[in-house]
Amino acid sequence: MGVPNGVHHLAIATADLKSQLEFFTEAVGAELVGLYWMHGVKDTAHAFLRLSDESMIALVYGPEIKAVQPSIGVSHAGFTAGAVAPGAVQHIALNVPTHEDLLAMRDRLRSHGYWVLGPIDHGMCRSIYLTGPEGMQLEFASSAGLAVRADEWIDAEVAAACGIDADALERYRRPSAFVSQGGAVAQPSPDLRPGFVFPEEMRELGEAMLRMSDEEIAAVLDHPTTPAQDRAAMQQMAMAV
Numbered sequence: 651m652g653v654p655n656g657v658h659h660l661a662i663a664t665a666d667l668k669s670q671l672e673f674f675t676e677a678v679g680a681e682l683v684g685l686y687w688m689h690g691v692k693d694t695a696h697a698f699l700r701l702s703d704e705s706m707i708a709l710v711y712g713p714e715i716k717a718v719q720p721s722i723g724v725s726h727a728g729f730t731a732g733a734v735a736p737g738a739v740q741h742i743a744l745n746v747p748t749h750e751d752l753l754a755m756r757d758r759l760r761s762h763g764y765w766v767l768g769p770i771d772h773g774m775c776r777s778i779y780l781t782g783p784e785g786m787q788l789e790f791a792s793s794a795g796l797a798v799r800a801d802e803w804i805d806a807e808v809a810a811a812c813g814i815d816a817d818a819l820e821r822y823r824r825p826s827a828f829v830s831q832g833g834a835v836a837q838p839s840p841d842l843r844p845g846f847v848f849p850e851e852m853r854e855l856g857e858a859m860l861r862m863s864d865e866e867i868a869a870v871l872d873h874p875t876t877p878a879q880d881r882a883a884m885q886q887m888a889m890a891v
Contacts, residue, residue: 652830659698659706660742662786665718667695667711669783674699674707677762678744678755686877688712692851701744714849726785741779741787748794749776755790774798837864 664670674680683706684698694712701707722728723735730741746752749769756766756778768778777791800823809819840860848856859867875883 652828655704657705659708660739661708661710662742663715663718664709664711664784665716666784667697667709670709671697671699673762673783674709677759677764679758680707689873690852690871720785722785727787728785729781730779730787730789732787741789743777743789743791746790746792749792752776752778752790752792774803833864 662670671682675682680699680701682697683700684696686696688694688696688710691712694710694715697709697711699707699709718725720726723733725735725738727734727740732740734740746755752769756768759766759778759780764780764782766778766780769776770778774796775791775793776796777789779787779789782788804819804823806816806819809815814822845860846856855870859870862870
């Protein structure tokens with residue numbers, strides 16, 4: 651209970667939203683399903699592209715992002731096996747159902763002018779690789795027909811080299827069970843773990859939220875209405891004045 655069953659969305663920063671939308675819709679084939687001002691963030695756009703019923707790519711575009719210069723080996727890996735800063739995304743791998751779909755994806759990408767490496771057979775998946783807009787390192791992969799068994803794919807030598815002993819390895823393979831308390835677990839101190847670092851324009855609200863209850867935070871941040879509903883409400887308010 652409560653275990654993630656996949657990726658809901660990956661949020662990617664962009665300084666050129668239009669070029670990313672062109673890539674993910676035309677070259678990849680994802681459908682744009684959302685484009686609106688990011689809730690609670692001034693002058694920042696949020697776009698969502700549907701990959702499946704339960705998985706999306708999100709793009710985040712704003713003036714502060716445009717001012718940040720990318721750096722190979724820091725913000726970007728440069729190639730799909732390259733070094734990058736800890737905590738940064740090294741590369742993104744998107745699933746396709748079959749090997750035939752993988753070849754079709756390669757055809758689609760190449761038809762839009764992208765140089766694509768592969769397919770490469772890794773045993774646990776077959777993959778193709780490319781560099782997308784703004785240096786994003788991308789992989790498309792399929793594990794169709796390939797069995798991935800931990801007994802065969804977890805290498806004790808690699809575990810030892812990473813400082814993982816046999817007891818820890820066993821825990822990682824079989825995570826402990828957890829019984830939900832229905833959301834009743836108390837909020838720990840924000841100082842116990844690495845936390846948010848708020849930009850200056852959000853610092854006052856951000857630091858205040860660290861002291862709020864869940865209900866108070868929801869009251870401040872919940873925004874379940876669509877852009878169309880928001881615009882209609884604004885028009886009604888303007889007409890009433």
